[in-house]
Amino acid sequence: MNEHNSKNNWNIHVKYWGTSGSISSPLKPSSVTEKIIDSICTLAKSGHLKDIDHANLESSVAKMVHNHLPFSSKSTFGGNTSCVEINTEDCMIVIDCGTGVINFGINLESKWANLPNEKRKGLILFSHMHYDHLFGLPMCQSFYETTNSFDLYGCEKVAGNLIDFFGQNSDMVNSLYPPILSKIKAIKKIMPFEENSPLVIGSTKISHFQLNHPGSANAYKIQSKGKSYVYASDHEQLTETDTGLANFCKNADAIYLDGQFLLSEYLGESGIGSGVPTKRIGWGHTPMEWCLLTAFAANAKSLHLGHRDPRRSDIEIENILAYLKGHAVELSKSNQQNCPEILFPHEEMDCFI
Numbered sequence: 071m072n073e074h075n076s077k078n079n080w081n082i083h084v085k086y087w088g089t090s091g092s093i094s095s096p097l098k099p100s101s102v103t104e105k106i107i108d109s110i111c112t113l114a115k116s117g118h119l120k121d122i123d124h125a126n127l128e129s130s131v132a133k134m135v136h137n138h139l140p141f142s143s144k145s146t147f148g149g150n151t152s153c154v155e156i157n158t159e160d161c162m163i164v165i166d167c168g169t170g171v172i173n174f175g176i177n178l179e180s181k182w183a184n185l186p187n188e189k190r191k192g193l194i195l196f197s198h199m200h201y202d203h204l205f206g207l208p209m210c211q212s213f214y215e216t217t218n219s220f221d222l223y224g225c226e227k228v229a230g231n232l233i234d235f236f237g238q239n240s241d242m243v244n245s246l247y248p249p250i251l252s253k254i255k256a257i258k259k260i261m262p263f264e265e266n267s268p269l270v271i272g273s274t275k276i277s278h279f280q281l282n283h284p285g286s287a288n289a290y291k292i293q294s295k296g297k298s299y300v301y302a303s304d305h306e307q308l309t310e311t312d313t314g315l316a317n318f319c320k321n322a323d324a325i326y327l328d329g330q331f332l333l334s335e336y337l338g339e340s341g342i343g344s345g346v347p348t349k350r351i352g353w354g355h356t357p358m359e360w361c362l363l364t365a366f367a368a369n370a371k372s373l374h375l376g377h378r379d380p381r382r383s384d385i386e387i388e389n390i391l392a393y394l395k396g397h398a399v400e401l402s403k404s405n406q407q408n409c410p411e412i413l414f415p416h417e418e419m420d421c422f423i
């Protein structure tokens with residue numbers, strides 16, 4: 071179900087463009103230097119540097135980096151905020167327009183370059199209106215191209231607020247963003263979802279579910295040809311296992327849940343990185359250990375943990391993943407249930423479902 075799975079046999083293709091939570095968090099220059107030092111040390115210690123083939127230097131080094139370095143040394147999970155692209159046989163959907171939507175748009179223009187106008191169509195779904203899910207929208211070139219066509223959906227409040235925020239009469243947007251709604255010509259319609267009514271396009275069904283978050287947020291379930299993917303970011307579970315969300319995600323092939331904190335960070339027993347411990351109850355996000363319990367209750371095949379706290383380093387994320395995998399194995403034994411695959415999606419990651 072991840073990028074190593076078959077690209078030729080899928081019903082839902084998910085591509086992540088932004089998985090950082092709350093605010094964009096670009097890699098610091100000192101972190102790049104640390105990664106280079108760490109990579110060379112790792113290769114030197116393991117003895118692989120002597121295997122370099124100087125006659126085919128680039129390919130030989132590329133192979134070494136690919137095969138012998140951990141992800142946190144050779145790459146990054148990325149620092150852009152929420153944006154996920156989903157493709158089915160019937161439609162292309164983008165959920166949330168955080169800063170990740172800028173790279174989504176750059177990629178889309180080459181992907182759609184040779185398509186006739188009637189096929190340059192997509193849906194935009196908004197989970198909610200917080201800045202980290204919204205501020206990429208005026209920066210995405212694809213939304214200005216008159217040859218493109220997007221319909222935008224959210225809950226009733228989102229649709230109304232977007233028009234207020236980006237519309238002609240918004241003083242705020244005229245100061246912050248010269249391109250007001252009338253200039254984002256590719257967005258043809260802004261519509262609220264009908265209450266309790268899924269959107270159906272061919273064999274693709276899009277359902278929504280209300281989450282617990284300040285100002286509210288929507289989760290989305292995309293189903294196509296017997297496969298399903300759920301995006302449920304910006305949610306604070308009120309109980310360790312969220313049975314309502316688990317029912318919405320029942321037997322999903324992959325679920326993307328909001329795991330901004332560890333339980334100890336949520337309860338204020340430990341800080342994030344070098345930060346001081348602060349209680350984070352009521353902030354609208356769920357501890358990862360509780361996401362895992364909900365994934366088990368949902369019998370989900372794969373748990374994607376997103377809305378990462380922007381202070382996490384890449385190596386911390388890898389260490390947390392190892393801890394969660396261990397925790398999941400214990401739960402699986404005590405529950406006598408299959409263990410879901412657990413991953414932190416990085417930018418540009420493809421998942422074929």
Ligand SMILES: [Zn+2]
Pocket residue numbers: 091092200202203304377
């Ligand atoms: Zn958010």
Ligand SMILES: [Zn+2]
Pocket residue numbers: 198200283304354
């Ligand atoms: Zn939010």
